[in-house]
Structures are given as C-alpha cells and as structure tokens.
Amino acid sequence: xxxxxxxxxxxxxxxxxxxxxxxxxxxxxxxxxxxxxxxxxxxxxxxxxxxxxxxxxxxxxxxxxxxxxxxxxxxxxxxxxxxxxxxxxxxxxxxxxxxxxxxxxxxxxxxxxxxxxxxxxxxxxxxxxxxxxxxxxxxxxxxxxxxxxxxxxxxxxxxxxxxxxxxxxxxxxxxxxxxxxxxxxxxxxxxxxxxxxxxxxxxxxxxxxxxxxxxxxxxxxxxxxxxxxxxxxxxxxxxxxxxxxxxxxxx
Amino acid sequence: xxxxxxxxxxxxxxxxxxxxxxxxxxxxxxxxxxxxxxxxxxxxxxxxxxxxxxxxxxxxxxxxxxxxxxxxxxxxxxxxxxxxxxxxxxxxxxxxxxxxxxxxxxxxxxxxxxxxxxxxxxxxxxxxxxxxxxxxxxxxxxxxxxxxxxxxxxxxxxxxxxxxxxxxxxxxxxxxxxxxxxxxxxxxxxxxxxxxxxxxxxxxxxxxxxxxxxxxxxxxxxxxxxxxxxxxxxxxxxxxxxxxxxxxxxxxxxxxxxxxxxxxxxxxxxxxxxxxxxxxxxxxxxxxxxxxxxxxxxxxxxxxxxxxxxxxxxxxxxxxxxxxxxxxxxxxxxxxxxxxxxxxxxxxxxxxxxxxxxxxxxxxxxxxxxxxxxxxxxxxxxxxxxxxxxxxxxxxxxxxxxxxxxxxxxxxxxxxxxxxxxxxxxx
Numbered sequence: 001x002x003x004x005x006x007x008x009x010x011x012x013x014x015x016x017x018x019x020x021x022x023x024x025x026x027x028x029x030x031x032x033x034x035x036x037x038x039x040x041x042x043x044x045x046x047x048x049x050x051x052x053x054x055x056x057x058x059x060x061x062x063x064x065x066x067x068x069x070x071x072x073x074x075x076x077x078x079x080x081x082x083x084x085x086x087x088x089x090x091x092x093x094x095x096x097x098x099x100x101x102x103x104x105x106x107x108x109x110x111x112x113x114x115x116x117x118x119x120x121x122x123x124x125x126x127x128x129x130x131x132x133x134x135x136x137x138x139x140x141x142x143x144x145x146x147x148x149x150x151x152x153x154x155x156x157x158x159x160x161x162x163x164x165x166x167x168x169x170x171x172x173x174x175x176x177x178x179x180x181x182x183x184x185x186x187x188x189x190x191x192x193x194x195x196x197x198x199x200x201x202x203x204x205x206x207x208x209x210x211x212x213x214x215x216x217x218x219x220x221x222x223x224x225x226x227x228x229x230x231x232x233x234x235x236x237x238x239x240x241x242x243x244x245x246x247x248x249x250x251x
Numbered sequence: 252x253x254x255x256x257x258x259x260x261x262x263x264x265x266x267x268x269x270x271x272x273x274x275x276x277x278x279x280x281x282x283x284x285x286x287x288x289x290x291x292x293x294x295x296x297x298x299x300x301x302x303x304x305x306x307x308x309x310x311x312x313x314x315x316x317x318x319x320x321x322x323x324x325x326x327x328x329x330x331x332x333x334x335x336x337x338x339x340x341x342x343x344x345x346x347x348x349x350x351x352x353x354x355x356x357x358x359x360x361x362x363x364x365x366x367x368x369x370x371x372x373x374x375x376x377x378x379x380x381x382x383x384x385x386x387x388x389x390x391x392x393x394x395x396x397x398x399x400x401x402x403x404x405x406x407x408x409x410x411x412x413x414x415x416x417x418x419x420x421x422x423x424x425x426x427x428x429x430x431x432x433x434x435x436x437x438x439x440x441x442x443x444x445x446x447x448x449x450x451x452x453x454x455x456x457x458x459x460x461x462x463x464x465x466x467x468x469x470x471x472x473x474x475x476x477x478x479x480x481x482x483x484x485x486x487x488x489x490x491x492x493x494x495x496x497x498x499x500x501x502x503x504x505x506x507x508x509x510x511x512x513x514x515x516x517x518x519x520x521x522x523x524x525x526x527x528x529x530x531x532x533x534x535x536x537x538x539x540x541x542x543x544x545x546x547x548x549x550x551x552x553x554x555x556x557x558x559x560x561x562x563x564x565x566x567x568x569x570x571x572x573x574x575x576x577x578x579x580x581x582x583x584x585x586x587x588x589x590x591x592x593x594x595x596x597x598x599x600x601x602x603x604x605x606x607x608x609x610x611x612x613x614x615x616x617x618x619x620x621x622x623x624x625x626x627x628x629x630x631x632x633x634x635x636x637x638x639x640x641x642x643x644x645x646x647x648x649x650x651x652x653x654x655x656x657x658x659x660x661x662x663x664x665x666x667x668x669x670x671x672x673x674x675x676x677x678x
Contacts (some may be wrong), residue, residue: 103635
C-alpha cells in the first residue's frame with residue numbers, strides 16, 4: 001500500500017535535516033505504529049506524505065499503491081486515497097462543517113471520475129457516521145473545528161476519515177489531548193474502519209492508544225530514522241523502559 | 252468665506268450642463284442645496300475624508316464612457332418575489348416597472364411629485380442630507396439634492412408584503428445619472444428595499460431614510476459588476492425609538508465606488524447595522540465611509556465591512572462612531588477587514604471613535620491579511636483543489652458581513668451569486 005524508500009527531508013527555509021533515510025513498507029490491511037521521542041521526525045513524516053509546504057525532499061521516494069506520492073498536489077494525494085488525521089486540527093471560521101465535508105467528498109469523487117453525491121445521500125451518510133462517533137447535529141452545523149473541545153476536534157477528524165473512506169490513514173498523535181473515554185470513542189471509530197484492506201499508520205508517544213488500536217508492526221523512530229522494528233511487544237518495552245535503552249543499543 | 256477661484260471654476264464646470272428645475276416644494280429644496288454646494292465647493296484629494304480616494308473622476312465635468320458587463324448571468328434577486336421599479340439611464344421607466352400599488356405603501360416618482368406646494372417629502376428631501384453635512388462636508392450629496400433628475404418617494408404606513416426593488420439599467424455607455432430617493436417609514440412600519448444594476452457610467456445617488464419609532468427598514472443592494480463604472484452613493488438615515496435599520500451592500504468590480512453612510516440614532520433603543528462585502532480586481536477602488544451618531548440611550552450600532560482585493564485593487568474604510576453626551580449604554584461595534592490575495596493590493600482603514608458619555612461599550616477592529624495557509628493546506632489535504640479551497644476561504648471571510656442580511660432567501664441569493672463569481676475564476 002504505502003512504500004517509503006530512503007526518504008531524506010530538510011526544512012525548506014533552513015539547513016535543518018529532519019528525515020535521514022526513512023524506509024517503511026505497509027501492506028494492505030496492515031496497521032503500523034511509529035513511536036519515538038520528541039523531535040524524532042514523526043510528524044514531519046506525516047506532513048511530507050500529505051504534501052504540506054515548507055519541506056524539501058532531498059532524496060528517496062514514497063508511493064501509494066505504486067503511484068509516486070511526492071509528485072502530487074495535496075488534493076491529488078487525498079483523491080488517491082491518503083488521509084492524515086491532524087495532531088492539531090485546523091479551525092476554519094465561516095466554513096460550515098457539513099459544507100466542508102461535502103465539498104471534500106465530492107471533490108475527491110470528481111477527481112476519481114465518480115459521480116458527486118446528492119445532498120440527500122450525503123446527509124444520510126454523514127448522519128450515520130456521526131452517530132457512532134457521538135457527533136451531534138450542532139457540531140455538524142458549526143464552522144469547522146471552531147469552538148470544538150480537544151476531544152471533539154479529534155472525533156471530527158475520525159468522522160472525516162469515515163466519510164472520505166481513504167485507503168491509507170495516517171493518525172498523527174490522535175491520542176494527544178484525549179481523556180480515557182474520548183480515546184475509546186476515537187479508537188472504536190478507527191477500528192470500525194479496519195476492513196482488512198485499508199491500511200493505517202499510527203503515530204503516537206504512548207503505548208496506551210495501541211491497547212485500543214492494535215498494531216501489526218511497531219517502529220521506533222529516532223533522529224530521522226527508523227531504528228527498530230518489531231511486533232506489538234516493542235511498544236510495551238518502550239512503555240516500561242523508555243527510549244534510552246533502544247537509543248543506546250543502536251549507537 | 253468665498254471659495255478660492257479654482258474651486259469656483261471646478262464647480263461651475265461640473266454643474267454647467269445640469270438642469271435646476273424651479274417651482275414647487277422641490278424647486279425650493281433644490282435652491283437650498285445649490286447654496287450649500289456653492290458654499291462648500293467640490294471635494295478634492297486635499298480634504299480629510301478624500302485622502303484615500305481621489306474624487307477627480309467623480310467631480311469631472313463629464314463621465315468617461317464605460318463598457319458594461321453584458322454577461323448573460325441572471326440579475327441578482329431574480330428569484331425573489333418583489334415590486335420592481337426600473338430606472339434606465341437615471342430616468343424612471345414606467346413601462347418596465349410593476350404597477351406601484353401595494354398595501355401599506357405610497358410610491359411616487361420624484362420628477363412628478365416635485366411641483367406641488369406641499370408634500371410629505373419636504374421634511375426629508377435634502378433635510379437628512381443637510382444634517383449629514385456636519386461635521387463632515389459631503390458636497391456630492393448636496394450636488395445630488397440640487398440636480399437629481401429623478402428618484403422615488405416612498406411612504407410606508409404598514410408592513411409591506413414584499414420587497415420594493417429598484418433596478419438600474421443603462422442604454423448609453425456614457426450615461427451620467429443622478430438619482431435621489433426618500434423613504435419615510437411611519438411608526439411600526441416595515442419595508443425591505445432591494446437595489447441592483449449598473450445604473451450608469453457614472454452614478455451619483457442619495458437615499459434618505461426616516462425610520463419612525465418601532466419601524467424596521469432592511470436594505471440590500473448589489474452594485475453592478477461592470478468594471479469601468481464610477482459610483483458615489485450616500486445613505487442618510489435617522490432612527491426613532493426602537494427602530495431598526497439594516498443595510499448590506501455587495502460590490503464586485505467598478506473602477507471607483509464611494510459609499511457614504513451617515514446614520515443618526517435619535518430615539519432610545521434603536522439599532523443600526525451597516526455591512527458591506529466587496530470583491531475587487533485590478534483598477535478597482537472601493538471606499539466605505541461611515542458615520543454613526545449615537546444621540547439617544549441604549550442604542551446599538553454595528554459596522555461590518557469586508558473586502559477581498561487582488562491584482563492591485565484598493566480598498567478604503569473610514570468608519571466613525573460618535574457618542575453624544577447623554578447617549579448612555581451605547582453599544583457600538585465596528586470591524587473592517589481585508590483579504591489581500593497578493594502583494595500588490597492595498598487596504599487603507601481609518602477607524603474613529605469619539606465618545607462623550609461615560610457608560611458606553613464601543614469596540615473597533617481592523618485587519619489586513621493573506622489567505623490562511625494552514626487552513627488552505629487542511630482543505631487541500633481533504634481533497635479540495637487549490638482554487639476551490641481559496642474560494643471557500645474567501646466566502647468564509649465574507650460570511651460575517653453577509654450574516655447581517657436577515658432574510659434567508661435574500662442572503663442565499665447573495666451567497667449564491669458570490670459562489671458563482673468565484674467559481675468562474677476557478678477554472
């Protein structure tokens with residue numbers, strides 16, 4: 001599904017190299033987790049994959065189902081099936097949540113040569129998805145993320161994911177700022193989307209989220225590289241011992 | 252004090268070809284207006300309230316020819332059930348208009364109503380304009396009161412069943428129209444006034460509105476998309492106790508637009524909202540100059556102006572709130588914002604507060620900025636193409652001004668219009 005090969009990335013404006021040769025292969029239906037200390041490049045990886053400005057790829061490649069991702073505009077990546085759940089979802093005053101969702105869904109459908117969804121069908125779809133995430137009608141009516149609590153913002157991200165039905169989902173610290181109940185709600189939302197074909201890359205600091213969203217593979221990232229890959233037990237090891245041992249091991 | 256010779260000459264040249272009909276109540280009002288104008292002279296760029304907008308094209312003896320936008324898009328408000336009154340090149344066009352008989356309202360044509368000795372409009376025509384000349388002189392409004400060729404006089408006694416819609420058409424590319432309307436809402440009356448159309452190559456307009464106690468006046472206008480037209484418009488309104496005044500203006504294109512709005516809240520608990528959404532490209536110059544006077548207690552005023560500018564377009568906002576002694580519990584709000592789509596465009600804002608009462612709430616804010624890059628990225632990451640995402644953010648920026656329109660159908664019409672215009676630029 002997602003293949004990242006020797007990816008090197010620096011900041012566009014400064015000479016700061018952030019990713020120093022990332023290799024990652026995620027197969028269809030697989031759930032991978034990336035853990036790592038602050039500043040290791042986890043969020044940068046998610047931004048570069050989704051096409052945010054401000055980064056320069058100096059070497060390497062990334063592809064989604066064989067299509068070269070880094071050549072595409074952000075909207076083309078989305079239409080190709082990539083979705084990033086933001087660590088800090090953006091507030092957009094003046095744009096209603098429903099308008100936003102419908103515009104996004106229909107733009108993707110159009111880009112893929114599919115027919116746009118009618119207002120009625122769209123409403124039905126959103127209501128159904130919103131219900132399971134406990135998102136009420138008021139939240140759908142309000143401007144995108146404006147006045148939402150931290151938990152509401154994250155639930156709204158998962159709602160978008162559920163409506164847009166991407167092939168490859170990247171969750172960037174979706175657990176940050178969530179209380180226990182909200183984490184359960186968000187995880188249930190994510191798990192409901194696991195269908196054996198859709199793939200996930202879960203970026204997190206804590207093992208806790210991985211109790212809810214069970215990964216097939218866990219990677220440890222440090223200083224711009226993936227330094228260790230293992231099964232779910234690796235996350236537990238980090239939780240118990242911290243990153244120090246792992247970092248020492250590599251050096 | 253006599254005007255300097257140069258100013259006298261400029262004024263003489265401007266009014267040389269204009270007709271000053273005598274007789275009747277209107278003849279007297281016209282003569283008084285001419286006396287006001289002669290004392291003031293025409294505005295120049297050296298006047299404080301014309302510092303950001305060069306009035307030369309508005310004060311020149313003739314209008315430059317303007318090519319009008321003849322796109323086939325249906326006119327604004329087409330889907331709204333309304334009473335249509337049409338002016339072509341500044342003259343009332345009875346054949347194109349609806350029969351002006353409607354319950355709760357009297358409609359007369361200025362050009363015909365002026366010869367009587369006594370008329371209700373005597374108490375309004377040029378009267379609110381005169382009050383609005385102090386402390387800021389508005390010579391173009393006085394010129395209008397003196398030389399208006401036509402206009403409409405409306406007296407509202409009840410709740411009018413449908414909006415009255417003034418439609419301005421043009422036949423000549425060089426039309427230079429001067430229209431003057433007076434509207435009097437008696438206590439408890441209610442009227443929605445719509446205005447749209449290109450009007451003329453150069454359009455000078457005054458609208459005087461007296462909103463009686465408890466009366467409600469809604470005004471929504473769409474200034475034509477014609478890129479080369481010039482317009483100077485004035486609204487003078489006076490509000491009685493518990494009266495409501497709401498005015499919204501949509502402007503797209505136009506080489507020069509100056510919209511003056513002078514509001515006076517003289518009865519307690521009155522509310523006045525004035526809003527504008529403008530989108531301009533290239534040589535577009537758009538100026539909103541607003542003066543709100545609070546002269547009674549517990550009144551509320553809101554000014555909400557938003558401008559989207561690109562390719563060197565210029566936006567101006569001069570907004571003032573004056574709170575007179577004794578106007579306690581005044582609630583005044585003023586916001587002017589511009590969205591600059593490139594580095595060439597300019598927004599000039601001059602917010603002013605002058606307060607002589609000690610228990611009031613007044614706030615003002617003004618911002619200029621580019622499109623929020625983070626929001627743009629967020630939208631694109633969800634699959635919305637760049638130009639469509641930009642349009643969505645432009646609409647979002649204008650939303651606060653459009654929200655000032657109370658009637659949902661009319662607001663939707665305006666919003667749909669904007670979406671259509673933006674959409675056309677997406678491809």
